[in-house]
Amino acid sequence: MVEFVYSNVEREMEVYGYDAVVKSHCRMCHGGCGVLVYTRNGRVEKIAGDPDCPINHGTLCSKGLASAQLAYHPDRLTYPVKRSGPKGSGRWERISWDEALDAIADRLLNYREAFGAETVVLGYGTGRENEAVIYRFANLFGTPNVLTAGHFCYGPRIATSILTCGTNPIVDYENNPRCIMVWGNNLVISNPDCYKGEPFSRALDAGAKLIAVDPRLTRIAARADVWLPLRPGTDAALALGMLQVIIEEGLYDREFVENHVHGWEPFVRRVEEYPLDKVEEITWVPAAKIREAARLFATSKPAAIQWGVAIEQQINCADNDRLLMFLMGITGNIDRPGGQVLFKPPGIRNVGHFGAHRMLPGIQREKRLGGERFRLAGQFAIINPKCVWDAILEEKPYPVKALFFISSNPLMTRGNAAEVYRALKKVEFMAVADFFMTPTAEMADIVLPAATWLEMDYIGDFWKRHGYILPRRKVIQVGECRSDHEMLNDLAHRVGQGEHWWDNFEQALDWILEPIGITWQDFKKRDYIRGDVLYRKYETRGFSTPTRKFEIYSTVLEGMGYDPLPRYREPPESPYSTPELYRKFPYILITGRRLPGFFHSENRQVSWLRELHRDPVVEIHPDAAKKEGIREGEWVIIESPRARVRQRAKFFAGMDPRIVSAEHGWWFPEKKDPGHGWDESNINMLTDNAYEACDPAMGATHVRTLLCRISPEKRS
Amino acid sequence: MKERGMDRFALIIDHESCWGCKACEVACKQENHAPEGIRLIHVSEDGPRMAGDRLNFVYRVNTCRHCDEPECVEACPEEAIVKRDDGIVILDEKACTGCGLCMDACPHQAIAFDNDRGVAQKCNLCYHRVDRGLEPACADNVCLAHCIYFGQPDEIEKGMSRKRQQTQ
Numbered sequence: 001m002v003e004f005v006y007s008n009v010e011r012e013m014e015v016y017g018y019d020a021v022v023k024s025h026c027r028m029c030h031g032g033c034g035v036l037v038y039t040r041n042g043r044v045e046k047i048a049g050d051p052d053c054p055i056n057h058g059t060l061c062s063k064g065l066a067s068a069q070l071a072y073h074p075d076r077l078t079y080p081v082k083r084s085g086p087k088g089s090g091r092w093e094r095i096s097w098d099e100a101l102d103a104i105a106d107r108l109l110n111y112r113e114a115f116g117a118e119t120v121v122l123g124y125g126t127g128r129e130n131e132a133v134i135y136r137f138a139n140l141f142g143t144p145n146v147l148t149a150g151h152f153c154y155g156p157r158i159a160t161s162i163l164t165c166g167t168n169p170i171v172d173y174e175n176n177p178r179c180i181m182v183w184g185n186n187l188v189i190s191n192p193d194c195y196k197g198e199p200f201s202r203a204l205d206a207g208a209k210l211i212a213v214d215p216r217l218t219r220i221a222a223r224a225d226v227w228l229p230l231r232p233g234t235d236a237a238l239a240l241g242m243l244q245v246i247i248e249e250g251l252y253d254r255e256f257v258e259n260h261v262h263g264w265e266p267f268v269r270r271v272e273e274y275p276l277d278k279v280e281e282i283t284w285v286p287a288a289k290i291r292e293a294a295r296l297f298a299t300s301k302p303a304a305i306q307w308g309v310a311i312e313q314q315i316n317c318a319d320n321d322r323l324l325m326f327l328m329g330i331t332g333n334i335d336r337p338g339g340q341v342l343f344k345p346p347g348i349r350n351v352g353h354f355g356a357h358r359m360l361p362g363i364q365r366e367k368r369l370g371g372e373r374f375r376l377a378g379q380f381a382i383i384n385p386k387c388v389w390d391a392i393l394e395e396k397p398y399p400v401k402a403l404f405f406i407s408s409n410p411l412m413t414r415g416n417a418a419e420v421y422r423a424l425k426k427v428e429f430m431a432v433a434d435f436f437m438t439p440t441a442e443m444a445d446i447v448l449p450a451a452t453w454l455e456m457d458y459i460g461d462f463w464k465r466h467g468y469i470l471p472r473r474k475v476i477q478v479g480e481c482r483s484d485h486e487m488l489n490d491l492a493h494r495v496g497q498g499e500h501w502w503d504n505f506e507q508a509l510d511w512i513l514e515p516i517g518i519t520w521q522d523f524k525k526r527d528y529i530r531g532d533v534l535y536r537k538y539e540t541r542g543f544s545t546p547t548r549k550f551e552i553y554s555t556v557l558e559g560m561g562y563d564p565l566p567r568y569r570e571p572p573e574s575p576y577s578t579p580e581l582y583r584k585f586p587y588i589l590i591t592g593r594r595l596p597g598f599f600h601s602e603n604r605q606v607s608w609l610r611e612l613h614r615d616p617v618v619e620i621h622p623d624a625a626k627k628e629g630i631r632e633g634e635w636v637i638i639e640s641p642r643a644r645v646r647q648r649a650k651f652f653a654g655m656d657p658r659i660v661s662a663e664h665g666w667w668f669p670e671k672k673d674p675g676h677g678w679d680e681s682n683i684n685m686l687t688d689n690a691y692e693a694c695d696p697a698m699g700a701t702h703v704r705t706l707l708c709r710i711s712p713e714k715r716s
Numbered sequence: 717m718k719e720r721g722m723d724r725f726a727l728i729i730d731h732e733s734c735w736g737c738k739a740c741e742v743a744c745k746q747e748n749h750a751p752e753g754i755r756l757i758h759v760s761e762d763g764p765r766m767a768g769d770r771l772n773f774v775y776r777v778n779t780c781r782h783c784d785e786p787e788c789v790e791a792c793p794e795e796a797i798v799k800r801d802d803g804i805v806i807l808d809e810k811a812c813t814g815c816g817l818c819m820d821a822c823p824h825q826a827i828a829f830d831n832d833r834g835v836a837q838k839c840n841l842c843y844h845r846v847d848r849g850l851e852p853a854c855a856d857n858v859c860l861a862h863c864i865y866f867g868q869p870d871e872i873e874k875g876m877s878r879k880r881q882q883t884q
Contacts, residue, residue, distance in 0.1 A: 007857055015848045044836055046746060049858065058857040062742040065858065070780060091842040188735035188860060197735060198860040204863075205733070207883055217764050220771040308759055571861035608745045610740050654773055 002034050007051050007058055007525060009036065010013045016045070023050055023527065025460030025472035027453035028063035028070070029599050030127045032056065032641055034460065034527070035064060037454065037475045044068040044454060044476055052527050054160040054662040055461075055468065059192055059198045061596045066608045070452055071478055075605055075669065076435055076480025077449040080670065087425065088443050090674030095370050097490075099478060100446050104404070105494035107429045108141070117142030118367040119401040121388055124148050125195065125408035126600060127473075129458060130484035134406055135355035135381065137488045140497045143398070144368035149413070151374070152313045152700035158465075159380045160321040161699065163556045166544030168465040169340035170306040173199035177338045179300030180204070181211040181293070183324060184235065184310035186218050190594040192308050192332075200306065206584045208323030209300055211293045213238065215590060216619075216661060217654025226293045231284040232590045232659065233705040236316040238290065239323035240568060242280030243271050245294035252298065253332030256257070260538055261329065262545075263553020263564070267599050282568065284656065298331045302338035309613045310704060313592070314694060316378060316699035319566035322554070326566070331537050333537050339621035342538075343467035344531035348657055349512045351463045358383060367398075373691065374699030375560045385414045386689045402429040407450060412547035412601040412665050413442045415701035417690035418643065433484060436605065438611055439678035447482040447605040456483035457520065459509060467531040471524050562697050573641075573694035573707045575658075581641060585707035587624065589638065590684045592664040592704065605669035615682040616666040619652035620710060621659070628710055638662055640686035640706055647681050660710055724802040726869045727841060727855060729777045730876055733863035736775035740864060747842060747853035754828045756780075756839040757854050777864075779854075780805060780826045780839040789839075791821035792837035804841045811837050817838065 005070060018038040020530035026033045026047075047067050048527030056083060067260040070076075080100035080270050083337040085091030092408070095103075122138045124130060127556020137148045148155070149511070161168040171177065180203060183232045188197035204210060204223070212221035213228045224339030230238050246252050247268055247684045258266055276287040282289075296304050305328055311320035325334075365371075368389035371378035391400040403424070412418050424430065424443040432441040433448040441447045455478055482490075485505045492501040502508045509520035516529070523529070546555045558564035570577040574588070597609035604610055618638055630636055636649045647662055655661065664684070668677035679685055687703040694701055736759055744750070744757045764773040779789060782805045783850070789797045790803065796811035807827070814834040819827045827838045840851035848876040850856070855866035865872040 011849055015845070015850060048856070052859065055862075059860045059862075060739060060743075060858055061737060062739050065739060065742040065746055078834055196860070197737065201733070201735065205879055205883055217771055217773050219775060220772060222764070222771070246737070318804075598737070609743050610757070611745075611752060612741060651766070654771055675823045 005640055007036070007048055012038065016040075022473055022475045023476060025453070025470045026060070026067065027065055027129055027460070027472065028061075030195055031129050032061055032191065033064055034470060035060060039475060042476065044071065052517075053470070054528065055470070056196050056198050058656075061197055062609060062612065063599060063603065066597070066603075066606050067454060068604065069608055070435065071454050071476065073436075073605060074331055074471060075477075076478065077437060077447060078481060080446065080448050080480070082446050083444070088674055091534060092447070093239050097482070100448060101491050101494055103386055104431050104446060105491060108404075109495055111429070111698055112142065113682055115399065115401055117364060118145055120398060121145040121400050121403050123403065123405045123408050123410070124379065125152055125410070125413060127463060128407045128458065129408060129462060131463060132351045132590075133353040133488045134483045134499075135357065137358040139356040140153040140362050140492070140500050141495060142361065142443070144364050144371070145388065146381060147383055148387050150380070151377055151384050151698055152317060152703070154311045154315050154693070155380060155382045156321050156698045156700060157376070159376055160381075161325060163545065163554050163622050164322060164325050165177050165329070165334060165342060167342045168194070169334055170194050170466050171306055171341055172302075172338050172341045174203055175202045175302070175338035176203050176206050177304040178207050178304040178352060179209040179211065180306055180662065181213065181297050182220050182306040183213040185306050185308035186220060186594045187306060187308070188220065190308070194402055194464050194561055195306065202329050207493065209296055210299060214584045215659055216593065216652070221654075226289065228285050228289055228293055229474050229656065231282070232318070232655075233574065233590050234283040234316055234333060234568070235311045235314070235320045236323055236566065237279050237282040238273060238285060239320070239327060240271055240274035240566070241276055241283070241290045241322070242286065242294040242297070243330070244274055244276060244279070244429060245291050246298045246327075247271055248297070251295065252330040253468045255684060256332045257330055260543070260550050262547040262549035262551045262555070267326075267552045269419040269567060274568070281600075296328070297521070301332070303331060303333050304328070304338070310592070313702065313704040314699055314700065315569050315572055315695055315702045317695035318697045319568075321564050326552055329552070335538060337535055338659070341535065344529045344534065345465070346469055346529045346651045347465055347515050348469065349515060354512060355456050361420060372698055374694070374697065376557065376562070377699045379560075382692060382698070383702065384691070385410065386416070386419070389419050392427050393419075394479060396554060400427065402403065403427050405440060406433045408436070409438045409440045409601045411443070411665055411678055412438075412468035412682055413682065415643070415684055415687040417679065417684040419689065421679075428579040433487060436627065438601065442674040442676070444677050448487060449479060450479070450487075451481040451483040452597060455481055456485070457506065457509065458483070458485065459512060459523070462512070467533065469579070470528040471526065473524055499600045515611070525535055532690050560697075571705050572688070572690075574705070577708065580706055585639070585641065585709050587660045587708050588658055589686065589706050589708035590659060590661045590704060591641065593661055595663065598665065601665035601667060604667065612640055616647040616663050618647040618648050618663070618710070619655070619661040621655060621657035622651045622653055622692050623657040624660070625649065628712070630710065630712050637713050638686065638708050638710050640708050643685040645679070645681050645683065660708060670695070724868055725804055725841065725846065725866070726782065726872065727779065727852060728863070728865045730775060730863040730877045730879070731774055732767070734775040734777055734859040735858060739778065739858045739860065743853045743858040744839075747845070750798050750837060753836055756828070756832055756837065761796070768859060778824065778826060779839070781840060783826055786816035786831070787823065788820040791817040793817065800843075802872060804843050804846065806840045806843055807836060807838050809833075809835045809837065812833055853858065
């Protein structure tokens with residue numbers, strides 16, 4: 001029973017005299033929520049959640065509600081521009097779409113001809129439902145290099161879940177888990193990838209027990225039955241400790257382990273290397289608490305783990321993901337109602353198929369940057385960013401000549417921002433498609449005006465694993481802005497890929513939907529389509545892995561020359577791995593806690609959202625602040641062995657005094673010089689991206705925990 | 717049914733359920749277009765602080781309480797603030813001279829001052845919507861925690877206690 005659906009659409013139309021209301025699908029983050037867009041005289045006047053949408057049930061976050069303010073923002077780029085002064089000078093000249101796309105096509109073709117297709121790198125940031133077209137373009141062009149956040153965000157979950165059980169296990173909130181373990185995630189603020197906060201919140205209201213694993217006391221942690229405030233970066237050790245308790249006390253699902261798990265015995269031996277006293281020492285969490293949480297999780301049925309990106313931006317990335325899946329698996333919660341389900345999408349042509357990965361010639365695939373070092377990533381067409389910067393700066397293993405970033409701001413969002421800056425400065429040619437002139441766009445040669453979700457037709461949640469697709473319907477046109485899909489469809493024709501693309505992008509949507517016998521026009525008339533919901537599929541078919549079992553011992557990783565069993569690695573910079581450095585930089589810096597209104601480096605210019613959070617803020621424990629002579633609210637300098645940045649101090653007693661928590665993604669659109677303050681508060685000035693500090697299989701950059709010192713700005 | 721003339725409407729927030737997502741703040745902006753810096757509904761952090769043997773941390777949502785005996789109404793020399801029969805306390809900006817006495821009188825710091833226009837501003841409980849059969853913007857099912865309740869106080873209390881029973 002849905003008790004809280006109020007929105008009275010007819011009355012709303014009548015009272016305000018709107019002309020129309022369009023059902024669509026928001027994409028202020030990765031997509032997800034169904035929305036109602038009310039218009040008058042062709043202008044968006046109001047945005048609300050769609051009460052009929054099974055994802056958000058009519059609720060909507062601050063970002064979604066402010067979408068029209070983004071779309072109509074006076075600073076938006078509404079036509080293509082080319083650089084008319086030196087790189088980064090902020091001097092731009094308006095050009096036509098034809099001129100812009102011809103110029104890009106010309107440069108890309110010339111580089112391919114002279115140096116090879118691999119010297120052209122395409123890129124996107126986090127998932128914005130354009131990944132399928134970008135991969136399609138790159139693969140057909142012949143470049144194996146698409147630079148995304150995939151090495152340290154979601155890509156690892158997809159890669160490791162395919163190795164372990166065939167697909168990403170999604171929490172089945174609809175069927176009310178009795179226990180939810182939220183691990184390094186604040187979904188009520190971030191509404192990440194396949195999840196929204198609303199169904200989680202509702203499951204808690206229905207009485208689910210709650211375990212929170214987080215170094216900070218979030219509201220989720222404050223509400224939890226058990227809170228495990230671990231030392232940042234020690235997730236793998238904590239998970240191994242919980243597994244140790246579950247195995248030792250016989251709390252695992254014997255039937256599942258006996259019949260459906262591959263590698264149980266070697267796994268048990270590995271887990272035995274992590275007795276609870278050792279885990280307590282590593283994680284700073286008392287053994288009794290770990291035991292309490294492990295028991296609660298293992299004995300509540302069904303139970304689920306709400307996970308996310310925090311555990312992936314670490315050296316233990318792939319093993320963190322795998323260990324949490326093993327917790328889900330051996331407690332018998334995989335593919336069970338109210339546990340974590342291997343949902344089936346509707347039978348459309350999927351993202352992998354659309355991405356045309358099979359059309360990349362083998363000889364080009366072998367040239368994928370970092371493919372030999374980060375072999376699991378390479379298998380999933382994912383590359384580590386440093387490989388691209390090095391290829392530009394050192395020209396090894398070959399020079400990268402051109403970058404084309406679509407909805408990406410790597411200067412703010414990738415590790416070691418100073419190195420990113422040097423690479424962007426040096427690269428011969430760069431094109432960017434975005435909503436605004438971001439610090440990254442300011443370094444480009446050509447910038448294209450991208451459409452927001454209000455300005456495009458698309459199959460929403462096409463790439464997700466929760467089993468739904470929802471129509472995103474175009475409502476408005478702003479300036480000459482074009483969707484990334486239309487733009488690449490056009491560019492593809494100009495580089496000779498026409499036979500694999502379409503006259504217009506609606507035909508591509510028809511092609512995606514064709515296997516289920518409908519067109520885009522048919523789909524537009526529906527609220528959503530959901531794949532068949534089936535549980536315990538493995539009982540009849542096994543898991544979609546080489547052994548048909550749930551692979552706790554990964555035969556694929558073994559084949560690639562990696563340890564087939566998970567382990568804990570100490571963070572590259574920590575009180576224990578670098579004790580001398582710790583004496584000079586005596587705090588553990590964690591980065592990237594989530595804030596309402598912002599999405600990584602986005603929305604700092606949207607006033608309703610910026611108003612929620614004016615300045616970059618670093619949280620420091622009151623005891624530590626006292627020691628460092630820091631007053632609440634003043635600007636402070638945070639310094640790592642690499643650089644220093646400024647953020648505003650806020651006292652926060654909800655974490656260990658040895659931890660400092662800074663925000664990420666900060667630049668200042670209100671600063672009108674072309675740099676927009678990109679290096680003032682950008683936490684990635686402080687992070688490291690050395691290959692040795694990355695996850696050995698996925699190439700995840702370890703940006704979440706490092707060492708720092710902190711002092712009042714005035715004294716420094 | 718309550719008699720006409722008695723309180724009928726209230727906005728009640730279940731702070732234990734609030735996640736601090738601030739969707740209510742932006743929903744209010746979208747509806748009422750309060751100028752930058754003025755937040756007619758405002759979510760803030762409370763804590764962390766020790767509560768018994770554990771740390772607690774909650775969010776507080778502050779907005780006009782539409783008090784039974786509103787001190788702002790008493791304080792206003794222009795009679796620009798009135799409490800209606802249905803309980804909604806409305807500040808009429810056109811009648812406001814910007815003296816600020818209501819702000820001093822309000823025990824909840826729920827009245828803001830618009831410097832540009834020189835008038836006080838507060839939540840009028842979206843009476844322009846309520847009078848036409850719609851919910852106030854913040855209470856119109858935007859909240860992912862479903863923690864903002866609008867309606868008759870006793871009905872809300874029943875709803876909240878049903879939820880509490882489920883959780884336990």
